Amino acid sequence: SLCIEAGEYDPDNPDAKPLHKCDFYQNTAAGDRLRSGLSLGSSVHWSQALEEMTGETELDGTAILDYFKPLYDYLVDYNNQSPPFETEEELINWLGNTYEQFASENCYQQQVAEWDYATDIDNPEKAAVLTQVTLDVAEKRKEWWQQHFAPLNVDDYQDEQLKRQLRSLKNLGSAALSVDKLEEFTNILQSMRNTYSTGKICPYSQQACVLENEGLSLEPDIEAVIATSTDYDELEYVWKSWRDASGAKIRENYKEYVRLSQEVAEANGFNDTGEMWRSRYETENFIENLE
Numbered sequence: 301s302l303c304i305e306a307g308e309y310d311p312d313n314p315d316a317k318p319l320h321k322c323d324f325y326q327n328t329a330a331g332d333r334l335r336s337g338l339s340l341g342s343s344v345h346w347s348q349a350l351e352e353m354t355g356e357t358e359l360d361g362t363a364i365l366d367y368f369k370p371l372y373d374y375l376v377d378y379n380n381q382s383p384p385f386e387t388e389e390e391l392i393n394w395l396g397n398t399y400e401q402f403a404s405e406n407c408y409q410q411q412v413a414e415w416d417y418a419t420d421i422d423n424p425e426k427a428a429v430l431t432q433v434t435l436d437v438a439e440k441r442k443e444w445w446q447q448h449f450a451p452l453n454v455d456d457y458q459d460e461q462l463k464r465q466l467r468s469l470k471n472l473g474s475a476a477l478s479v480d481k482l483e484e485f486t487n488i489l490q491s492m493r494n495t496y497s498t499g500k501i502c503p504y505s506q507q508a509c510v511l512e513n514e515g516l517s518l519e520p521d522i523e524a525v526i527a528t529s530t531d532y533d534e535l536e537y538v539w540k541s542w543r544d545a546s547g548a549k550i551r552e553n554y555k556e557y558v559r560l561s562q563e564v565a566e567a568n569g570f571n572d573t574g575e576m577w578r579s580r581y582e583t584e585n586f587i588e589n590l591e
Contacts, residue, residue: 301354301355301356302324302334302353303319303322303324303330305324305327305329305330305333306322306324306327306329306330307329308321308322308323308324318370319363319366319369320367320368320369320370336352336353337349337350337352337353337354338353340352388457388458388462391457392462395462395465399448402440406437406440406441409433409436409437410433410437413426413429413430413434414430416430417429417430417490421493421494421498422498427490427494431483431486431487431490434482434486435479435483435486437475438474438475438477438482439475439479441472441475442472442475442476445469445470445472445475449466449469449470450470452470454466454470464582467579467582471568471576472567472568473564473568474486476564476568477560477567481563485557485560485564488556488557488560489557491550491553492550492554492557495546495549495550495553496518496546497518498517499517499518499545499549500512500516500517500545501522501538501541501542501544501545502514502515502541503516504525504531504533504537504538507537516538518542522538522542525538526539558573561573564576
């Protein structure tokens with residue numbers, strides 16, 4: 301109450317004026333409030349003197365907890381950090397047991413949602429579930445990354461297999477995006493996937509067909525034509541028609557996908573998406589090796 305009286309603490313906006321930074325030294329308003337209670341001495345019950353100073357008649361530890369909140373938050377964060385691994389063997393065992401269980405559970409949840417969506421790709425409810433699962437798994441991965449993998453330096457270890465694991469685990473992928481951007485990124489991927497998977501074209505021999513009933517889908521119809529036909533005109537028609545039914549429709553989404561992919565790459569410490577993709581080949585001279 302004295303901090304509030306002195307204008308040093310705002311309970312409605314503690315971030316702007318936090319309690320632990322309160323300083324009412326030589327503040328007249330705070331002094332007057334303190335004097336109003338202390339001057340009563342033993343003439344009244346202590347609760348009345350307390351009410352005169354604080355406006356309350358009950359004592360609790362809320363103010364102390366608020367004052368030490370920065371320290372409390374720091375200790376919670378510190379205690380949640382990965383345990384110190386004195387040897388590489390300890391880290392390897394931790395990855396193979398504790399982290400393996402965590403990763404397997406998340407992978408299972410993601411794959412179930414992916415399968416449910418892929419087998420019913422026009423179902424908006426399945427798409428919404430997949431988006432939510434993707435966001436939930438990403439949040440868990442980011443928490444573990446911050447606590448366990450971000451502080452680790454791959455070059456501090458000798459075991460090559462362990463170093464490969466750590467390089468992979470230190471790359472968060474799209475989970476590095478903010479929640480809003482990851483949701484946007486996921487929805488864009490789903491939209492493009494839906495267009496690509498459900499697109500249809502009319503057969504070469506029946507180009508004015510009713511798509512819903514007579515159209516050819518990518519699998520197995522169009523792929524079969526591409527694989528078996530030797531008619532140049534038919535192949536040209538099928539290729540162009542399929543591009544019009546898929547690529548042209550996802551053009552705008554693809555532009556946003558490229559933009560967000562760049563943000564994913566930068567969030568993971570890469571200059572661009574290409575560099576991030578090439579890192580999977582685990583060679584610094586990948587381009588030179590191809591040449």
